[in-house]
Every structure is written in structure tokens, then in C-alpha cells.
Amino acid sequence: MTDAVRAIERATGAVRRETVGLGLSGARVLRLIDARGRPVAFVKLVDDARGRLARDLAAETARLEWLARLGVPVPEVLGAGADDGGSWLATRALPGRPASDPWPEGERDSVVDRIARAARELHATAAGDAPFDRSLSSVLPEVRERVASGLVDRSWEIAGREGPPAAAVLPELESAAEALGDGGPAVSHGDFCLPNVLVAGSGGPGFVDVGRAGTADPHSDVADMARSLRSRMNPQFGPASAERFLDAYGRDRIDPERLRLHDLLESFFWPVPEARGPGG
Incomplete structure (x- = not known):
């Protein structure tokens, strides 16, 4: 290498x-x-x-x-x-700064508005040959594999999450997915959080870390960004910024039940650090 x-x-x-x-x-x-x-x-x-x-x-x-x-x-x-x-x-390298940067207070609302506009434009993109299906029904088998392998429980333990094990929570996810259906589909980022959006000049933001991109319910991206804006890892934003993002994206496009479903789904994909060999 x-x-x-x-x-x-x-x-x-x-x-x-x-x-x-x-x-x-x-x-x-x-x-x-x-x-x-x-x-x-x-x-x-x-x-x-x-x-x-x-x-x-x-x-x-x-x-x-x-x-x-x-x-x-x-x-x-x-x-x-x-x-x-x-x-x-x-x-x-794409131009711009990560949206997670410590933006001056007077620029933060503009950053949030630009992210919302970029999300709408992404979700309106014609999918073309759409080789990457990330619908709920296609993702659930992967979720079950992660639960069975212990990956989810390890990630929850590392994150300090309290409560029942993943195998006990999985039926809740499956039931909600069955009730609401796949939704969408739209071209979706798949990990639409603040560090993965680059903001530059007056142009539209760019996207990085797209390893989970595909056609999916756009609520997956909306839930990711709202959660990122509320996260303690991004204290320059907060709940008011998350609400502004939802307003700017368009409340008429958003089903709160689907947001809750995708928040739960994402918890099954929290990362687990890989073990590194000697000298790694």
C-alpha cells in the first residue's frame, strides 16, 4: 500500500x-x-x-x-x-469544510439550511440503474446477521447503552418495519451526518463517506441528520438546529413514525472498532 x-x-x-x-x-x-x-x-x-x-x-x-x-x-x-x-x-479532495466544524454562531442557521436543501436535491435525483438497494426489507437480513454475530451487543456495550440485548429489541424493529413498509425509494447517502457533508463557498455541499449509499427511504437520511444535529458530539448545534433542519427539509415530506423507525434501525449499525494486530 x-x-x-x-x-x-x-x-x-x-x-x-x-x-x-x-x-x-x-x-x-x-x-x-x-x-x-x-x-x-x-x-x-x-x-x-x-x-x-x-x-x-x-x-x-x-x-x-x-x-x-x-x-x-x-x-x-x-x-x-x-x-x-x-x-x-x-x-x-472536495472543496469545503465539514458541516461538523465549529461554525461562527451567525453562520450556523445558513449551514443547516444548506444541508436541508442538499438533502432534498439528493433525494430528488433520478436513481438510474440503482444497483444498491438499501430498503428496509433488504437491510433487515443484514441486521439479523449483526445481531446473531454479537456485533450489535458489542457496539451497544461500547456506547454505554443500557437496556435489553439486541435480540430482545429486534422484534420491535421488525414489527415497525412490517407496519410501515419500505417507503421511498430515493437516492440516499446512508450515513448522512454532519462530518460527511462538506460546505464550501456559495455552491451546494458535497458528500463523503458514502459506503452505505443506495436507494432507500429518504427518512433514513433525515433521521441521521436530525440526530447528528442534536448530538453532544456537535455542541455548536443542538435541538433547535435539528428542528430548523426538519422545517427546511419540509415537514410535509416527513412522517414522525418513520423517523423513529430509522433511529431504531441505525442503532443496529453503530460501529465496532476492529481489533488491530501488533504495531497496528
Whole structure:
């Protein structure tokens, strides 16, 4: 993978690299910087070529290419591959700052409004060949596998969640999904939280970390962003910003029961840190 990173550095004119700490995907992320101090590319690295993280990286590569064909503002794929050292994905840097940045108080409402507008535009995108089905009915088998493997209980334990185990909560999710149906479908980000939206200048925001993108009920993205705006991890925003986002997106488009369903669904996909080998 070292050779791949060096090739990307040469191709983009990068002169140094920085490790990026933001994100919960489990991949190592490098930011490549040019001589003027500008980010020119990002490289995601995972330490094996066949495990879950490697599969996630391959899925993100395919989704980036699909979304780019649809005209969605996502990073350009510069290269991807796998070898005995692991897997990697290199993308060109998009302009802008993460929406999770500490925006001045006078700019925060504008940021929220722009995110809502970008969500509406994304969900109105014609899906084209739509190769990635993320409807409730397609996702539930994955949820059951995660519950059976213990992944969900481990993630809940790490997050400090109290209450019954995942196997006891799963019937509630299944019952709500059966009652409400798949919804949508629309082109959806799949992890539509503040760090994954880049805001730049007067143009529309761009989207990163799209490894769970696909056609899905748009309430999944709306629930993700409202939850992100309310999160203690983003104290510059808060409940009032979440309500503003819902207003700007359009209350007439939103079913509160579906928001609750997708909040519950997302809890079954909380990340679990991968065990790292010696020197990892």
C-alpha cells in the first residue's frame, strides 16, 4: 500500500501527508497536502484485503462511481486496490469544510439550511440503474446477521447503552418495519451526518463517506441528520438546529413514525472498532 500512496502523491502533486482522526469507519485515513498547504486527496487504508473493512472499502468505491454517474457531488475516485498489505481507496479532495466544524454562531442557521436543501436535491435525483438497494426489507437480513454475530451487543456495550440485548429489541424493529413498509425509494447517502457533508463557498455541499449509499427511504437520511444535529458530539448545534433542519427539509415530506423507525434501525449499525494486530 505504501507504493500506492506514493503513486497518488506523485499524481496529485502532494508533498506531505497527515493522518485524519475524524471518523468511525475503522479505516486509517491520510490527507495528502500540496506545496501550497491545500488538501488534494484522501487515502483510506485497511490492514487486510479480505475482511469486513476491506469489503466496506470496495462497497464505498462502487458507490462513489455510481453517485458520480448520477451527478451527485462526491469525491472523484483516483484509484483503489488490494494486495497482501491490505486494501486502499484514494479520492480527490472536495472543496469545503465539514458541516461538523465549529461554525461562527451567525453562520450556523445558513449551514443547516444548506444541508436541508442538499438533502432534498439528493433525494430528488433520478436513481438510474440503482444497483444498491438499501430498503428496509433488504437491510433487515443484514441486521439479523449483526445481531446473531454479537456485533450489535458489542457496539451497544461500547456506547454505554443500557437496556435489553439486541435480540430482545429486534422484534420491535421488525414489527415497525412490517407496519410501515419500505417507503421511498430515493437516492440516499446512508450515513448522512454532519462530518460527511462538506460546505464550501456559495455552491451546494458535497458528500463523503458514502459506503452505505443506495436507494432507500429518504427518512433514513433525515433521521441521521436530525440526530447528528442534536448530538453532544456537535455542541455548536443542538435541538433547535435539528428542528430548523426538519422545517427546511419540509415537514410535509416527513412522517414522525418513520423517523423513529430509522433511529431504531441505525442503532443496529453503530460501529465496532476492529481489533488491530501488533504495531497496528
